[in-house]
Amino acid sequence: MLRISNNLVGILNFLTFLLSIPILAGGIWLSSRADTICERFLERPVIALGVFLMVVSLAGLVGACCGVSCLLFLYLFVMFVLIVLVFCFTVFAFAVTNKGAGEVVSQRGYKEYRLGDYSNWLQKRVNNDKNWAKIKSCLQDGNVCRSLQQGNETMDQFYRNNLSPIQSGCCKPPTECGFSYTSATMWAGTPNASASNPDCASWSNQQTKLCYDCQSCKAGVLANLKNDWKKVATINIIFLIFLVVVYSVGCCAFRNN
Known part of the structure; x- marks a missing residue:
């Protein structure tokens, strides 16, 4: 029973690793055909997100499944920072989009x-x-x-x-x-x-x-941005709950290690 949390963290991070592959490939594809300022503006965040997900998921996967505590600690630290950032962004998004209407x-x-x-x-x-x-x-x-x-x-x-x-x-x-x-x-x-x-x-x-x-x-x-940010902030609340659950499971896996 003690290994259930480790296996669950491993499965979640394996799925995240698979998700990072098309994201990274999409960023590389954008960079290969970027002819405009708009396209060049998009390529770097997409590549950075793909690399970030790939590295973090690998750290969590190896740390949980192979019992490497230092990698699992790094994974938990990054997850904690991510939870704080997502929470701050969600509050900020609601704060700056509370004004303005057509x-x-x-x-x-x-x-x-x-x-x-x-x-x-x-x-x-x-x-x-x-x-x-x-x-x-x-x-x-x-x-x-x-x-x-x-x-x-x-x-x-x-x-x-x-x-x-x-x-x-x-x-x-x-x-x-x-x-x-x-x-x-x-x-x-x-x-x-x-x-x-x-x-x-x-x-x-x-x-x-x-x-x-x-x-x-x-x-x-700004009106369009306001509508999009409100939708993103609402999704972020669900994502934040998911991150907290995964972080809690990761803490159990770290304790098992």
């Missing part, structure tokens, strides 16, 4: 977003020129406005659309600017004289620019 626009199916509605920490991240250059490159490479460009819609059809936060903020000018609809990503006229929104001057009908330099685009990115 504003309903009269007779529109979509919402519009303002950068000032979000937490100061998030605002600083997207207002950093270096950070925003990378994000904008990802948006342009991802062709987030392509579906709107290809849709041959009337004005009424477009106004009824339920646009995503990024499409609403980056692919069209704010409603208060008063531009006239030509197509989803083409707007005619000049801004209203009473419009104080700086995005009105940032808007461009050039399809590579659109509103990618607008404050509304940054707000749309």
Whole structure:
């Protein structure tokens, strides 16, 4: 019975080791075809995660199954640090995403977003020129406005659309600017004289620019990020419980050794 915890830790780490192989392979594949800033930005975290999982799972597997206490102690130490980091990130994610929501626009199916509605920490991240250059490159490479460009819609059809936060903020000018609809990503006229929104001057009908330099685009990115972080934070709670259980089993295995 005393070896049950060791065997369980060994099985869990063997499965984690198998999981690390496709993650590491995916990171290497990304690095071999990375042509854009966005792809180069993704490859390093994926490779680092794959290597981390592989090394930690091997330490736990050998430590539990072969009775190597020093490796099992290292495994438990890393697991403890990971539990603390996941807990801190979860609390932080809920803290920085508790502000900000889209504003309903009269007779529109979509919402519009303002950068000032979000937490100061998030605002600083997207207002950093270096950070925003990378994000904008990802948006342009991802062709987030392509579906709107290809849709041959009337004005009424477009106004009824339920646009995503990024499409609403980056692919069209704010409603208060008063531009006239030509197509989803083409707007005619000049801004209203009473419009104080700086995005009105940032808007461009050039399809590579659109509103990618607008404050509304940054707000749309943060709205999307907020939704994703809340989902990740919820998943992290489940993951945290799993980590605590595995850590407790690992402590039993270390005591057996």
